[in-house]
Amino acid sequence: MLSQLSINNYALINHLSIDFSNGLSIITGETGAGKSILLGALGLVLGNRADLSSLKDTSQKCIVEAKLAITNYNLQDFFEEVDLDYEAETIIRREILPSGKSRAFVNDTPVTLSVLNELRTKLIDVHSQHQTMQLSDTSFQFAIIDALAQNQEKIASYKSGFTQLNVLKKQLEVLETQQKEANQQYDYNLHLFTELEKANIKKEEQDELEEKLEKLNNIEHIKLNLSEALEISINEEIGIQNLLYSLETKLTKIAPFSKEYQEVLARITSVKIEVDDIVTELENANETVEFHPNEAEEINDRLQVLYNLQKKHYVNSNEELLAVLEQLSEKVRQVESAEEEIENKKKEIHAVAEKLDNIAHLISNARKKAIPHLTKELQNLLADLGMQNARFSIKVKPTIIYFSNGKDELEFLFAANKGGNFGELKKVASGGELSRIMLSVKKVLSENTQLPTIIFDEIDTGVSGEVSNKIAAIMQNMSKNMQVIAITHLPQIAAKGNSHYKVYKEEVKGVTTTNLKQLTTEERVVEIAEMLSGKNISDSALIHAKELLN
Template sequence: MLAQLTINNYALINHLSIDFSSGLSIITGETGAGKSILLGALGLVLGNRADLSSLKDTSTKCIVEAKVAISNYNLEDFFNEVDLDYEAETIIRREILPSGKSRAFVNDTPVTLSVLNQLRTKLIDVHSQHQTMQLSDNNFQFSILDALAKNSARIASYKRGFIQLNKLKKELSLLEEQKKEANQQYEYNSHLFKELEEAKIKAEEQDELEEKLEKLNNIEDIKLNLSESLEITINEEIGIQNLLNTLENRLSKIATFSKEYQEISARITSVKIEIDDVVSELENANENVDFNPNEAEEINDRLQLLYNLQKKHSVSNNAELINVFEELSEKVGQVESADEFINAKQKQIDDVAVKLDKVADLISNARTKTIPKLNKQLQVLLTDLGMENARFSIKIKPTKNYFNNGKDELEFLFSANKGGSFGELKKVASGGELSRIMLSVKTILSENTQLPTIIFDEIDTGVSGEVSNKIAAIMQQMSSNMQVIAITHLPQIAAKGVNHYKVYKKEIKGVTTTNLKLLSKEERIQEIAEMLSGKDISDSALTHAKQLLN
């Protein structure tokens, strides 16, 4: 419920602060007095876009603040979702700075206009004449039917499945696109993969082969140097082994004379053991040196294969070549297993679709059962509003398509005259008829949903007499379930309000400002009398005004 509206430096308003109560509140005023300015300010605080033209004084900022009582709206979850502190009395504030920038706050926490717009749908429904065209909007028509059908929980469940279904369909489409792209390269990639697979490449193989080939290519030098090395070590006359043997014998004879000689002798013995081991290695190496031209040719061929593959794939070593092989393996594998993934994804889609179809059927059945009830309620209300011949043709058409609220198409046609043909509301209903239909619809919605505060901006345009009394009665009935604020020019409606506010202009020192005040009982009699007879209020108008108020 809108509890208070405070406006500073907006359009023709210097400062205005007004409290509102529950039930039916009435706002009246002469044409041009500024009723639209009030709605403009309210729209601003609820998320409408603004510019510097909103500022009365462009040197200071404009502030519009609304206090709303929200304890009955079950909005705790929404506040948590948008990361806001929940307060039973929430303050929404909008500021327009002289620079043209704007800021918005909910309970002093900065918010985006998107959050404000989400919040406004849960709090205040501002309905003006031009919004009657909303009646022709298919989504709005569905919302009427679904409210009576108590479909909100089913549609919430359906939407979750609908989101999941679309997500899975996008994933399937991506898999199919990937398969298509992969198929175009499959033959070539498969050839490259098999070529590398047959090569059986090992990471360290190239270094080992190059070393082995180097050895084979220098076999003569190796053989010669090994032989000469052996000759130097094992020659009986000048060989290192014989010399070390002699040296070891000499030192062993004096080793017992001092610790110093003993250490030298031990070191010579150690060197002799090392030389003996080297000689053994030289003999083995010399015996194993053998040139095999076939082996050299095989190594050459293998290395050439590796070099060619590296050049082909623009890499410099076997490790990188193995990476290429693994990438090709994945690409080839994707194609070969693509159908498996696609089939698995299609099964997921089919499973979700089966569940979604069941929920869609429940939604559709509830809608179909509700149509007679909606028809009857609309006809009763419209008869009271002077449209006794109004008829609706509402039909549900199940389809195979998935929409965001089910699988139905809705035909919502209207006929205002007896024997007249049915047609789209926007084509066959007049402005006054649309206003009365919208009022009837809002009445039905108020009885079946937890509607927010509703503000009617001259929805009574084009009606008078007994119909205006009926409109007033309907608004009174709606106000028992919700806060209703009606901007009206009809005295019959103005007299039904719990509170009556007047919008008026005032000129001070050549500057015009718009003001709003709550009327006392006597002021209210005067205002309604003026609405009845004009500026020159007659005694009969005063009497009539008192009768209306009583």
Template sequence: MLTQLSINNYALINQLSINFSSGLSIITGETGAGKSILLGALGLVLGNRADLSSLKDTSRKCVVEARLAILNYNLEDFFNQVDLDFETETIIRREILPSGKSRAFVNDTPVTLAVLNQLRSKLIDVHSQHQTMQLSDTSFQFTVIDALAKNKERISSYKRGFVQLSQLKKELVELENIQKEANQQYDYNLHLFKELEEAKVKVDEQAVLEEKLEKLNNIEAIKDNLSEALELTVNEEIGIQNLLNTLENRLTKISSFSKEYQEISARVTSVKIEIDDIVAELENANENIDFNPNEAEEINDRLQLLYNLQKKHAVSSNKELVTVFEDLSEKVGVVESAGEVINKKQKEIDSVSEKLDKVAGLISKARTNSTPKLTKELEKLLADLGMENARFSIKIKPSKNYLSNGKDELEFLFSANKGGNFGELKKVASGGELSRIMLSVKKVLSTNTQLPTIIFDEIDTGVSGEVSNKIAAIMQDMSTNMQVIAITHLPQIAAKGSNHYKVYKEEIKGITTTNLKQLSTQERIVEIAEMLSGKDISDSALTHAKELLN
């Protein structure tokens, strides 16, 4: 419920703060006094877009603030979802800076316009004349029917399933596209995969083979040098082994005479042991060296295969070839297992579809059961509003398709005249009739939904006399369940309000400003009398105004 609206530096308003209460509140004022400015400011704080033209004084920022009492409207979950602190008295503030930048806050926490608009739909319903065209919108018509059908939880459940089903179908299409694309490359990828599989490429193989081939290609030089090396070590006359043996013998004989000789002798012995070990390895290498032309050819062929594979796949090492092999394995595997994956995804879709069908069936049944009640209530309300021959034809038709709010199609037709043909509301109802139909619809919604505040902006245009009394009675009845604010030009409606506010213009130092004030009982009498007879208020108008108020 809106408890206070404060406006600073907006359009023709310099500074204004007004308190609102529950029940039916009336706003009146002369044409052009600024009633639309009030709604504009309220729209701004509820998420409408704005620009610098909203500023009265372009050197100062514009601030609009709305205080709302929201304790009894089950909004805690929404506040949690959008990460806002829940306060039973919530303050929404909108600022427009001279630079043109706009900022919005809920309980002093910055928010986006998207969040404001979401919150707006849960707090205030502003209804103006042009919004009567909403009556022809199928989604709005479903909103009315579902309110009576108590379908809120069912539709929430359906929408969760609908989102899940849409996602699963999207994933299935993606899988099928991947399979189609993969199938086109499958034969070629399979050929490349098998080629690498048969090659049995190992990461370190190339370096080992290249070393082996280098050895085989230089076998003669290796043999010659090994032989010469052995000759230098084992020759009886000049061989290193014999020389070291002689050196060791000489030093052994004097090692006992001095620690110095003993250390030198030990070092020679160590060298002799190392040389003996080297000789053994040289002899072993010389004995085992053997040139095998077949082995060289095999290694050469193997290396050529690896070089060719690397060139074919535009890589420079076996390690990269192994990575290519793994990628090809995955691509081939995707195609070969795609059928199983797609079947699994289809089973998920079938399962969700089955559950969704059940919920959609419950929604449809509740809608079908509620349409006679809706038809009866609307026709009764319209009869009270002077449309005795108004008739509705509302039919729920099953659809094969999953729609955003169920599996129903809706035929919502209207006839204003006795014996007249049914047709779409926008084609067969006049502007005045649409206003009364919308009021009736809002009345039905007010008893079946939990909306804190509704604002009617001259919904009574085009009616007078007894009908205006009926409109006032309906608004009064609605105000027992919710806060109702009505901007009106009819005295019959103005007199029914529990609170009455007047919008007026005044000129201060050559500058026109718009103001709003709450009227006292005496001021209400004068205001309503003026609405009845104009600026020149007669005694009979004052008497009539008092009668209306009483």
């Protein structure tokens, strides 16, 4: 419920703060007094777009703040979902800075306009004259029927599955596109993959082969140097081995005389052992070094295979070739396993679609059962509102198409006069008739949905006399379960409010401003009398006003 609205520096309003009560609140005022400004400010705080033209004083910021009592509306889960602090008295604030920047807050936490718009649908329904065109909107017509059919939970479950179905269909589309593209390259990729796989490439193979080939290509030089190295090592006269043996013998003779000699002897012995080991390795190397022309040719051939493959795939190493092999393997695998993946995805889609079909069937049946009750209730309400011959023809037609709210198409037709043909509302109903139909619809919705506040902006357009009393009675009845605020120009409706507010303009120091005030009982008599007879209030108008209020 809207408990307070504060407006600062908006349009013609300097500062305004007004408290609202539950029940039926009436707002009246002369044409041009600023009733639309009030709705504009309320729309702003509820998430409408704003610009600098909203500022009365463009050097100061505009602030609109609404306090709402929301204890009984089960909004805790929504607040938690959008990460907001839940307060029984929630405060929504909207600011427009002189720079044109706009900010919004819920309980002092910054929020986006999308969150604000989502919250407004749970708090306030503002109905203005142009919104009667909603009646011709299929989504709105379904919303009326589904409210009576108590389809909310079923539709929420359906929408969850509908989203999942669309995701799966998109995934299937991607898979099929990928398969189509992959199929076009499959034969070539398979050829490349097979060629690389048969090459049996090893990561370190190239380095090893290049080193081995280098050795084979220099075998004579290696053999010569190994032979000369052995000659230097083992020659009987000048060989390193014999010289070390001689040196060891000499030092062995004098080692007993000094620790210093013993240490030198130990070092010579160590060197001799190392040289002996080197000589052994040189002898082994010399014996195994042989030139094999066939082996060099085989290595050359193998390296050429690797070089050609690297050139073909624009890489520089076996490691990169192995990466290419892995990529080709994945491409080939995708094509070969795509059919299975696609088939599995189709099975998933079928399973989800089957569940959706069941839910859609329940939704459709509930709609069909609700339609006779809705038709009867709307026709009865309209008869009270002076449209005794109004008739509705509402038909739900199941289809094979998945819509966002089920699998039905809706035919929602109307005839205003006896013997008249049924047609679309926007084509066969006048503006006044549309207003009365919308009021009837809102009455039905108010009994079947939980909405804290509804605001009617001159929904009484085009009616008078007894019909206006009936409209007032419907609003009064609605206000027993919810807060109703009605902007009206009819005294019959104005007199039925639990509280009454007047919008008026005044000029101060040559500047026009809009204000709003709550009227006392005496002020209400004068206001309603003025609505009956104009500025020159007659005694009979005052008497009539008092009768209406009583």
